[in-house]
Amino acid sequence: MNRPDNVLAYDEMDLKLGIKSSLPHVKSTLALAILLWECADHPAELEYSKQQGDETVLSDQLEQWVVDYLADICEEDGITRDDLVSQFNNNQLFKSQMEALIVAFELVWKLAKVGFVDESKPASAERKGRIRYPKKLTYSINADIIHSVIRGNENAYLRVLLAWTGLETAIDPECEETLIYLLTALSEGAVFRLEDGERDVIFNQNSIYRKLLETADVVDINGDKEAKGSLRILKSLLSENMNPYLSYANGGVTAADTNSEKLDDYQKRVDTLLRLYATKVIGLDDLDADTEGISLDNLEESRLTNGTNILLYGVPGSGKSWTIEHEYCHAGSSVERLVFHPDYTNADFIGQILPVVDSDKQVTYEFTAGPFTTILKEAYTHPTKEYILIIEEINRGNAPAIFGEIFQLLDRLDGPKTEDGITYPIGTSEYGVTHKYMAECIYGDPSHKVRIPSNLSIVGTMNTSDQNVFTLDTAFQRRWHMRLIENNFDNVRPSLANAQILDTEVTWQTFCEKVNNIIVGNKAKMASAEDKRLGVYFVHERGLTFDTRALPSEGYVSLLTEYNDLLRSERLGEISDAQVQRLNDIRAAVMHNRMFPEKVIKYLWDDAFKFNPEALFDTDNMESLEQVIRTFVYSVGHERFKIFKKTVRDLLYPDTQA
Secondary structure, eight states, X not given: OOOOOOOEEOOOOOOOTTOOOOOOSHHHHHHHHHHHHHHTTSOSEEEOEEEETTEEEEOHHHHHHHHHHTHHHHHHHTOOHHHHHHHHHTSHHHHSOHHHHHIIIXXXXXXXXXXXXXXXXXXXXXSSSSOOOOEEEEEOHHHHHHHXXXXXXXXXXXXXXXXXXXXXXXXXXXXXXXXXXXXXHHTTTOOEEEEETXXXXXXXXXXXXXXXXXXXXXXXXXXXXXXXXXXXXHXXXXXXXXXXXXXXXXXXEEEOGGGTTTHHHHHHHHHHHHHHHSOOOTTOTTOOOOSTTEESSOTTTSOOOOOOEEEEEESTTSXXXXXXXXXXXXXXXXXXXXXXXXXXXXXXXXXXXXXXXXXXXXXXXEEEEOHHHHHHHHHHHOTTSXXXXXXXXXXGSOHHHHHGGGGGGGOBOSSOEEETTEEEOTTSBSSOBOOHHHHHHHHSOTTSOBOOOTTEEEEEEEETTOSSOOOOOHHHHTTSEEEEOOOSSTTSOHHHHTOBOTTSOOBHHHHHHHHHHHHHTTGGGSTTGGGGSOOTTSSOGGGTOOOGGGSOOTTOSOHHHHHHHHHHHHHHTOOOHHHHHHXXXXXXXXXXXXXXXXXXXXXXXXXXXXSOGGGTBOTTXXXXXXXXXXXXXXXXXXXXXXXXXXXXXXXXXXXXXX
16 A cells, blocks of 8 residues: 655754855845746756856756747847846856855745755855856745746736846836735744854844834844844845835834834734744654654664675676666666775775864864765665665775775675664664764764665676786675676677678677687687677777778778878968868868777787787787777778788688688
């Protein structure tokens, strides 16, 4: 039976009341965020900006949507496309730092979450310097509430929003007033901080209403020190007359004359709303969930049990990454991918203590989680979702050292295990390890034993033929399910297997299988010959296609002769426009046609047959890799493979005289 889960407990909002970033023209910023949502047809998430130098501007697609959506209004009111786009690009939505936008949209109006398109950047990334990075808005249902009002008289409300952004357009005062009342109601849950002597006062607009009703005196919201965080936004919205119940001047707030008689009833409604927001679910109050997305059910009882450690190995290009993508990554699973390399460390993988500069420029030292700790936390707090950590090239780094003490976590339970009153399901780490920084980050408790949860799988890949890499000892390998990815064409897409190599009439499958047979038969002269085979996915279709512009023009025996003639004319300055075009065509075509020999033939010469090239190549006539590549590139058809000895050519062309 398909029934809803228990209510979720979300992370408490970080109020960020100490941020010093300012957001001038808050009304125009809010207006543009609403306009963009309307123009983009109400998405859940909107990547609204792209990089342009050190600044950001409207993304190309969104710019076109804006122009199309507002076309009729702009035509009627004489607003040109350039004026519209320029005005939007100069809005604080593009000019302000991320943190100021977070305070406005998340803490005051709760209209949207603000984030960088590059999610690896911290919110403070724009704090120093003038550079701005592309951002996205993840809208809340407050956008739907605003839309429900706008749709009643769409053109009139759009004109109000356009006017708020600074464009010249006639507006309906009643529509503007309605929007202001609506935005005020949406902002009533916001909290602000001011410093009163030695104490902090945390308040909301309801506190101002009550104080005005109690005393009728001016309420001072300046505080004793510089305004920070959401208090700056409050001052901006009041100075722009965005609260119809309040008047503001020089840090002092009074009741607005036009609504003074209505303030008492409005304040009581706000008070009721805030009381209703303070919801407590009776019967679940003894359960604690301090990380967003934790179900209030017992975490381990509801957790998926498909977690495992799998290590895929095989020759380069055998299809290991393809297998992961098609067999292990499922719809709805959360996948993170990283690559080990010789300089990758335990600190990179797990996390490390790093200096952090706060808004007051004070340096503190905090644990910064690495990718393993981050995905482990996500998997722990979302028990019904599958998580997969992919580690490519696992043996190119010192894997046992990179895992460090976390190495012990790779032992997984093959049956449920109860410890300290908690029953861990199959697939959980059999043993917990002590790591106070990871535990604090993941569980909020530095004494908690760290375990890999059963809904997190780790999938690694390693190339068996790689040289100058670290070996994986037996103790490490036994903690993984090893899987050899067979190097054959059974499941390779026909478009690749049957693709002809340039104009040679030899398919990739034929070439690969014939050469691999020679490699395997070369065991006496090659260590681990089987590991030196060409992987069936060693190349892509694009690297096999032939650019016909690389055929010699009429009157030339070979492309190389034509190319040299054109180069000579270029050097002498005696080249016509047509010859310049032909020279450019040859260069582009040769560049494309070089992809196969530079990738495949080079590997065969430099690696697979490094110690006995005569087993494959015509070394009587080919003395260097340079000569091999040059011969292949500037030949035509069957002649390209004259780089190989005759017995090899006979294998590639069994029915013709190679």
